[in-house]
Amino acid sequence: MTVLKGNINKLMKQAQKMQSQMLKIQDELANKTVEASSGGGAVKVVVSGDLAVKEIKISPEAVDPEDVEMLEDLILSAVNEAIRSAQEMQANEIGKVTGGLGLQGFGGLL
Numbered sequence: 001m002t003v004l005k006g007n008i009n010k011l012m013k014q015a016q017k018m019q020s021q022m023l024k025i026q027d028e029l030a031n032k033t034v035e036a037s038s039g040g041g042a043v044k045v046v047v048s049g050d051l052a053v054k055e056i057k058i059s060p061e062a063v064d065p066e067d068v069e070m071l072e073d074l075i076l077s078a079v080n081e082a083i084r085s086a087q088e089m090q091a092n093e094i095g096k097v098t099g100g101l102g103l104q105g106f107g108g109l110l
Helices: 002-031 068-098
Strands: 033-038 043-048 053-058
Touching (some): 033 068, 043 068
Antiparallel strands (some): 033 043
16 A cells, blocks of 8 residues: 555655646747748737737738738738747647646646
C-alpha cells in the first residue's frame, strides 16, 4: 500500500509541476505574436499566442468603396491565417511540456 501511496504522491508532484509549466507557457504565449497577411500584404493581422487579435493594418490601396466584400474577404483570410499560426505556436510550446501526451490547448489543464 505504501508503494501505491508513493506513486500517487509522485504523480501528483509531476502534475503540479506540469501545471506550473503550463501557466508559465500561457503567460509567455500572451506576449508572443504571429503575423499573417493577405492580398499581397494589403491586409496584415497580428495575433498573440493566447489568440487575441492585437492589430489589423489595411493599406489604403485595399479600400475600395465599390468592393467592400473584397476587403472583408482579405481581412477574414488574414485573421484566420494568423489564428492558425498562433494555434500552431501554442501546440509547439505546449508539446515541450507535455512531451507528446496529446494534450492540446489549455482545456482542463489550468
